[in-house]
Amino acid sequence: MDFRLTDDQEALRKGTRAILAGRFSPRDAVAAPGRLDRGLWRALGEAGFFALALGEAAGGVGLGLPEAALAFEEAGRALLPGPAVATFLAAGEVPGAAEGTVAVTAVDGVLVPWLEEADTVRGDVTGAVPLRSVDPLTPLHRVPGTGTRAPVPAVLLTAAEQLGSAGRTCEMAVEHARGREQFGRPIGSFQAVKHLCAQMFVRTETARAAVYAAAVTGDETEIVGAKLLADDAATRNARDCLQVHGGMGFTWEAEVHLHLKRAWVRAELGRAAADIEEALAEAL
Template identity: 55%
Template sequence: MDFRLTDDQRALRAGMRGLLAARYPRERLRSLADADADVDAGAPGGPPTPDRGLWQALGEAGFFALRLTEQDGGAGLGLPEAVLLFEEAGRALLPGPLVATHLAAGLVPGAAEGACAVTALDRPGAAEHLASAEAVLLLDGPAARALRLRPGGAPRALRARPARSVDPTTPLHLVRQLPRPSKGSITTLPADASRLRREAALLTAAQQLGSAFRTIGLAVSHARRRSQFGRPVGAFQAVQHLCAEMLVRAELARTAVYAASLSAEADGPAEIATAKLLADSAAIRNARDCLQVHGGLGFTWEADVHLHLKRAWLRAGQWQSAAESEELLANTLLHEASHLPEGHHASDATDVLDAENVTA
C-alpha cells in the first residue's frame, strides 16, 4: 500500500496544469465571465461554448481518451489518473461538459478526440452546454443511451428552456422530461448507465476538489496581502481559523476522492457517495469562507471567488446531491448492521437490549 501519488501521476497532473495555464489562463476565464455568455445560452453571436480550439487541445492531450485502451487510441490509464486531471480542471474552473465528453469517449464518435462536445442528463433538470452539444448522454435508465444531433439541435429535441445560468461560464437549459427510449435519433450504448453515473459523480467530485483547493489559495494570498489595523488580516486568528478549516475540508475531500478512485470497483457506491458529499461541501463552504476572507471585495464581480461558488453550487446538484449521498450512506450502514456479528466487547452487550432495559 502506498497511497501517495506516483511520479508518473505527479507528472501527469503537472502536465495538465501547464496545459491549462497556457490554453486557459485567468484572462480567458475573466473574459468569459465578463461577457456573461449565458444570457442567450448558445445563441448566435455569443462566444462559442465550449471553446472548440481548447476542446481539441484537450482531445489531443488525451484528456477525453485517457481511460481508453491504447488500441482504441487512449492512454490506458484509470480513474485515479482521470481524477487528477479533473481536479486540475476544477482548479482552473475550466468550462464545458468535460465529464460527459470524457465518459462518451469510445461510445460517441468524435468525443475521444475532442472533435465534438457531449453533455449528459441522468434525470429531468438542468443540462449544461446543451445548445452547443453534438450529443447528449441519457443516463436515466439501466442502459446508457445517446441522442445525436447537429449543434444547436438539442434544446429543441429535448424541448428544453434556456435558463439565465447562475454560473456565468456554464450555460444551462432546463429539461422537464427525458425522451422515451424509442425516439428515432437515440441509440442504446454498450455501457452500463449506473457505472457511468458513478464515474460522473466521482469526476465531478474531483472538479469540486480542485476548486476547494483553489479558493484556499485565493483566501490565503488575499489574507497575506490585505492589511488592516496595521497588519495583514491573515495575522488575525479569526481569519487564520477560517483558512485552517478550509484546509481541513479540502484535505478530507482529497482523501475521499482519491480513495474512491482506487476502490471504485470494490466499494463503488459508498466510496463515491462519500467523495461527492465531502467534495461538494468542501467546494461550496471553502468558496463561502474565501468570500468572507475577501471582505467587501469578495462581493464584487471582479473577484474570482463568486465564479468558484457558483460553479460549486451547480456541480453539487449534478449526479448525486448531498441528500442522495447521505441516504445511500445511511442505508449502507443499515445493511452492515444486519450483518454485524455480536462482538466480544462488553460494550457490545449494552447495545440494543441494555439500551432498552437501562431505564426500565
C-alpha cells in the same frame, strides 16, 4: 493504502495544470458566457485529456480512474467550462469525443449542462427548457420528471472537480490573507482569519482523501460519499474565501464568486446531496 502520487501521476497533474493555465482564463470566459471554446476543447483532446481512460489499442492513454480524478481536479481548480465529464465518458463510444472535435453532454438528474453548444446529447431531453444559471460559465436546461441518475464515474469526476475548486479557493484565501494589510498587519495574523483558513484546509484534505480513495476502489458508496464531502468543501470554502477577501471577492475582477457559483451548480449535478444521503443511509 498509500496515497502518495507516483512520478507519472505528478507529471500528469502538472501537465494538465500547465495546459489549462496557458489556454484558459475564467475572466476572459466571462466576456463570452455560454460559448464553448472549441480551440481549447481540441487542445485538450490533442493532449489526451478526454482519452485518458481509453486503452492504447483504441488510441487512448490507457490510464484509470485515479489518474482521471487528478486531471479533473485540475479542471475544477481552473474553472474549466464545458461538458468535460460527459465528453470524457463518451470517449471511445462517440466519434470525435476523445479527440475533442465533438462536445458531448448528458442528462444529469434533472439538469442538462451545455445543451445548445453540445454536438451530441446522451439521454432524453424531450421538453427541456432553458434555465437562468447562477454560474455564468455553465448554461443549463431542465428536463421534465426526475431525470436520469448519473453513472458512478460521472459522480466521481464531478467530485474531483469540486475538490480542485476547494483547493484553489483555500490557496486564494491564504494568498490574500498574507498580502492584505489592516491596522499595519497582514490580515492573516488575525485569529478569526487564521481559523477560516485552517477550516478551509481541513475540509479540502478530508475531501481529497475521500475522492482519492473512491477513485482507487471504485466503490459506489465511497464515490457518493466522496461527492458529498467534496460538495461541502467546495461550497463552504468558496464562501469562507469570500469572507477573507471582503467585498472585492464578489467583483468581476476576482474569481472567488465564480468558484462559489460553479460549486453550487456542480452540487446539483451527478448526484445531489439529498439523493446521496439516502443512498448512504441505505448502505448503512
